[in-house]
Amino acid sequence: MSLLELTDKLIQWVSEMARTQGYSPEWAGFFTAIAIMLAVGGFVLGFISVVAMLLIWMERKVSGHMQSRIGPNRVGPFGLFQSIADAVKLLLKEDIAPKMVDKPVWWLAPIIIVVPAVLSFLCFPFHKGWIPLDLNLGLLFIMAIGSVSVIAIFMAGYGSNNKYSLIGGMRTVAQIISYEVPAILAIVPVVMLAGSLSFGQIIEAQSFRWNLFSLWGIVSFIIYVISGTAEINRTPFDIPEAESELVAGYHTEYSGMKFALFFVAEYTNMVIVSMIASAVFLGGYYLPFGLGASPVWMLLKVFAMIFLLMWFRWTFPRLRVDQMMIFGWKVLLPISFANIAWVGIWMALKL
């Protein structure tokens, strides 16, 4: 809450300053708005970095326990500060730029890949009314902005001027494009039923009954989780960065802070996928059957989803490229179409 108070103070200060400096009320309001934007932006950025680091720690812990190890436990209580230590290490590391890389592209790639990840947080529904920017087309916005990361990955793969990176990048892009389709199609029934693309309204529509509590909901949910996993290139869909084949895929040539940015982007994307799944299928900040609503539930659900993704990673073996493609186009796609058709027919009959 202190953060909110701080923000409040900042805004008051700005409007006070503007007024005392003799600006017209319009301009004062304008500056205030900018201040709000900055505050929100700062909050989001802070949230992202904290969450990313927390997730890295969490992943190591989870993987450790799944493999009957303990995981990081030296730095801080339960090794909590291990991520901070890592971040510091990466920041301080020498920035190596290979000679043959396509400089501008290689440089821009890690920056661009973070942009969509951060922008997606604009629609993070913490609580009723606590959505930084509740766009009418929120879902579409996230989907659209997410596709920008494809370009960034391409840039990274191409810019590295490295066979492995290029192949890794192309694989990634192919995979993302392929699985974006079932992911969107899995959400379509929800949109059809809620009649809106805005997160706020979709969640409100589930205030009593989650979308998960129906046959089509379960199907959609499963499809979405699978395609989501594929979109963020996590095991079992980590083909693009398969160490044993491609070294590390498109970020082979990156190190230091640039690598860290890729890392942050990946974990942020994980949060976003979990966020969408929670908001769209699991009722967002609502408990089922009107039992209550709170931002805590939202965060808990997001973390539960993240845990699920991690669980996947340490449970399933990696797929082959052709298996992955066949699964996406020949299994998920038809099922999601059938699902949409079914929901459509159901709606038509009901209406």
Next chain:
Amino acid sequence: MPLLSLMTFIPLAGALVLLGVPKSRTETIKWVGLGFTIIAFILSVIVTLQYVPTQPGFQMQEYYSWIPQIHVNYHLGVDGISVPMILLTGLITMLAGVASWNIKIRVKEYWVLFLFLETGMMGTFACLDLFLFYIFWEIMLVPMYFLIGIWGGPRKEYAAIKFFLYTLAGGVLMLIGFLALYFTSEPHTLSIPLLQSLGQQGKLFAGNNFRFYGLTLPHLVFLALFIGFAIKVPVWPFHTWLPDAHVEAPTPISVILAAVLLKMGGYGFYRISHPILPDAAKHFSWLFLILGIIGIVYGAFVALAQTDFKKMVAYSSVSHMGFILLGMSAFTIEGFIGGYYQMFSHGILTGAMFLLVGVLYDRAHTRDLNAFGGLAAKVPVYTFVLSIMALGSLGLPGMSGFIAEFFTFLGAFPVYREMTMLAVLTIVVTAGYILFMMQRVLLGPLNEKWANMPDINARELLTVVPLIVITIALGVCPSLLLNIINPVMKTMMVAIGPLHP
């Protein structure tokens, strides 16, 4: 519930389902295909039962705007003119499906086309929009072409192409007629009910002064429609595709061709040309009369000269279909009802005749009438069934054919006495060729070649018995059908008016 759409497109759905069945599983294909024809038949029965004859106008209408730019609507609906035809289509297609059981080659394609054909037929009878009508009308040609061209007899290609081109030529003329109707109606419309009311109020072609050798535009439009429908009927002299198509087509397709497709021409007269252009129809009543009489007499005479069983039945169709024209030429209610009754009755009788020819052909692999003889002793049940149907098409009282002919004569006689007498005389010739056929096939000493011929089996009997029941029921109690068509004919006659007011 969109009953008519359901009925029309259920067979199409069946065809799509069949596309998914593997080719090798012929038994499954047959049962699935038959299942869909049965569903369509049941739906057609439901339509018939739901139809309220006493209520005027079209019923069970479905209306959706389709291509608003040219005023095309998806408009279905039935009245007393279409209901019996729909029932006939459902029934005959189902029976033809049963008769298709011994189609052995390319079963899957056959059934897919077969079901596709049924959709076309149902649609033609159920639609109330000229555009839709034209689409369904033409769409039927395609499966028919393949069904004759692939599963037919030795000259199947010739027959199929002839059928296709002939009907297509008619279709084009019909389309020209439709377009003329569209562009001259104000507002532009292709809706049949609307055009009917416009035409009957004399608002169609109002103020159009076009003349072509003394023919006005409605006359020309009517002629175009007439030729289009006449080819399908078929009216002499457009009939020559019929014997070829019938002879070459496989049995079930002959049945459908005779029982349903030929009716579309007549249906076109009843539904489109006469109600929309009553004055032109009256102007050309002499054409109907002359061609009808020629068809009746000529078809009967030529049928007597045949040695091929199917050809004989085909020419007898030409003769029988002439009654429709004769009935319609008089513009009396008896004539109109008689012509319509003849359509239904001919569908039942000739359908059964072709089924029975098929039964014989399956056993003997020949249709030469002179090759048989004395079969009555060998195949008594078949003989019985064939005799009933033959006597029915001969016009024996107690069966539907007599009622139809009698009504037609009753309607035509007060208007055209001499010509009707000529037509009545033809019943002798009709009896001649039917009896001659029976004598050559069934009677006389047994031809030893067929000493081991098995009698008609249960499946084949199943296809014919319903037709026997219907034809006798309609002969004894014509009210079954008249109750449906009487009110609508009355309204139509009131709207069209008598020939010489």
Next chain:
Amino acid sequence: MLNYTNLIPLIPLIPLASFVILILFGSRMKEKAAYVSIGAALAAFALSVPGIMMTLKHQSVHMEWIWLYLGDRPIKMGFMIDSLTAMMLFVVTFIGSLIHIYSVGYMHGDKRFSRYFAYLSLFFFSMLLIVLGDNLIMVFIGWEMVGLCSYLLISFWFERMSAARAGMKAFLANRVGDVGFLLAILSFFWMFGTVNFEQMAEKIHQYQGTMLVIPAVLLFCGAVGKSAQFPLHVWLPDAMEGPTPVSALIHAATMVAAGVYMVARSFFVFHGNIEAMQVVSYIGCFTAFMAATIALTQTDIKKVLAYSTLSQLGYMVMALGVGGYIAGPFHLMTHAFFKALLFLGAGSVIHGTGTQDIRQMGGLMKKMPITAWTFLAAFVAIAGLPPFAGFWSKDEILLSTFNSPVPGHLFLFAVGLFTEALTAFYMARVFFLTFLGDARDKEIHAHESPLVMTVPLAILAFFALFIGLPGSPMAGHWFQHWLQQSFPYMHAHEIHLNFGVMGASIFLALSGIGLAYLMYIKGTISPDKVAQSIRPLYIYSLNKWYWDEIYGMFLIKPFLWSTNALYAFDVWIVDGVVNGAAMVARGLGFLQFIFDKYIVDGIVNLFGWVTQKSSRIVRLVQTGIIQNYILLLVVGLALIVWFKILENMHAVL
């Protein structure tokens, strides 16, 4: 309501039910099938008895129902029983039942035994429709159905080609008559709007026009077909191919008489319609005479009887034609009994001897006494010896001919008398040759028929002898008065006995019999010599006046030829036009191809040549590089924009 009126439909429907049962299950019943059919016939008889009784009390029964609506016009169907109907009902059901019983013996062992009885039942049904129908449509329906039954029964033994052909001939000849009948129905419908007998009678009574002749003649055409009058008589002799009981029932007693019945029933059409009556009477008279002459020389016992039937039917028709509307039906009834008896007797003879040729028979009196005596009874009845049945009815006919208003009635009367002599002669010839004298063929071992056949013979013999009595002066012409109630529109007139006519009739009959006695018993006059002396006439008669040959030559052959010609026309001309159109299209295509190749293409080649030469230079523009093209396109676009702008500026300026 279970009153009698509502039971009338059962009279035809019971035989129909019998037909349905037999056709479906008959083959399993074997010979028990006969019981169903006989039961149905007897039930029909029993049911009609109350109706007949009611007419005796001068009542009539009538029921009708609406069959269908044609537009707004209801078309009614109905049954009625008046005295004429009652007479027919009696004839049909009574004789029919006897013949059913007789058939059990005659058809014993036939492989299609049940089918035979099924057809008989169907015939019963149809015949009763004719008899009971109160309108022409109903009669027509029955009319066609009896035709069908006749067809089925004539070609019952269809393995014989001649039987099959005879059936077809019968049906077709009937059909020709039916055309007339149908046209008559249409005419009446058109003229009066009804075909109900009562209503028609009423309307015709008020009718003033002159157009009634043609419908009347057309209606008579139906009777001509069914009652086998000239010129449609040819089918009846051939119809003898059927089983003999069928010949008795259908082709002697009932169906062929339906024509007479129908004319009598619709006599109001002919009454006062002199032209039509003339046609009817002359045709009847001619048929009677012609058939009698043919019967003189035939040697097949059934053929003789067939021609005799023809002749007698001609008699009846003539009677109606000359206005003897009661004489005709009266003779119909008596004839039904004695002719049925004759046929059954002949059947018994055929059954016993196995041949139909009277030249091979002889002396059967001893071997088949019951048959012989009953045959004798029938013979005296048909020959017109008083006081037996035939005498009274024939006398009635001759009397009405004598008193007729029809022009030329005396000529008709003379021919009638002469025909009666002929009848007596040929019937005597048959009887003498068959039963008297010695057996001419030793191969034939005749035996008396079983009881099931002889008992009906005996019953019929009784009626054949005495059925004429109710119409005799001794009974005060009771029958005629009774029948008169069916003709309410006629003035009942007193019947004056004319002993001259009676005497002439008796004399001629006796002289005919006497001549036959001299020729075939005594042998004083040799039949062969007589035949030799009038050989052309003999041959002419033996060959049945060559009617079959004439029809074959002048009708059937040209007809068949015309069908083939029309078919050829269809194939070569009509279809030829279609194929020709295709050919022409293809030919035009070929011509165009030629034209195209040498003329059009030549010019094109010329241009091409010129172009080729000139385009050596111009073709450099075509580089194959798309971007060049796009550039040109853009230049064009720029120009268009430019001109457009200029235009707008002008417009603004």
Next chain:
Amino acid sequence: MTELFNTALTPWEWTQLISFYGIAALMIVAALMVVTLRNIFHSALGLAAVALGAAAIYLMLDAEFLAFVQILVYVGAVVTLIAFMVMLTQRASHGKLVRQSNDQKTISFIVVLSLFALLIWKIPTTVWNTTVSTGNLADAKTLGTAFLKEYIMPFEVISIVLLVALIGAIVLARREPK
């Protein structure tokens, strides 16, 4: 400074102006990159930049839906496809293509310039039939309704075109099985 901000324009208008011209400049630069750069991949990135810029312009023009679709289609699909094309034909792009432009460079420039001149001369002088926006602007719902009502026919046709293009592309690009 203060005075400048207190002129007639509201801060919102200022933002619009600045963002519009900024974005426009960026787009023009990126477009030039597309047509001039030797490295075709860089050109593709330029195209992506133009597409994003266009999306921003759409946002300014209150066409939210279109903006997001633009990003989804252009950045997510078109540019990706082009990048793939670049990768798959990399050898040709790098090795043999020494010259990046063809022989009609000059004349093309002149033609395009003249066209440009014509239009740039005409655009400011034309009076456009603009209206002041009152009431609700067209949003996604309006568009969706329009697609399924007035424009259903074109919509269906375009779907079929897409399907055909899809099939055509597959057929063309598929290696013939030996």
Next chain:
Amino acid sequence: MIVPLAHFLILSLIIFCIGLYGALTRRNAVGILMSVELMLNAANINLVAFSRFVSPQSGTGQIFAVFVMALAAASVAVGLAIVICIYRNHRTIAADKIDLMKW
């Protein structure tokens, strides 16, 4: 909207002309495709601008723009396939080297 319509049109015109120039001069087939996409984008800006300024309520221009986008996507897909096909057969994607259509 403070920015006048004409400025949007001019921006669109500039991008269009740049794209046109590229389409006319680039040798690389992929380059040509990209230039065409530029032109289409320029057209879209035009459409949306008109939509906003002329009929803001009906959104007709936006609908047209959506159609244009669909067509652009289709053309790129087919273009990609063609280019790959050409590349496979001719080992080049230079537009002025592919002149098989020359008489």
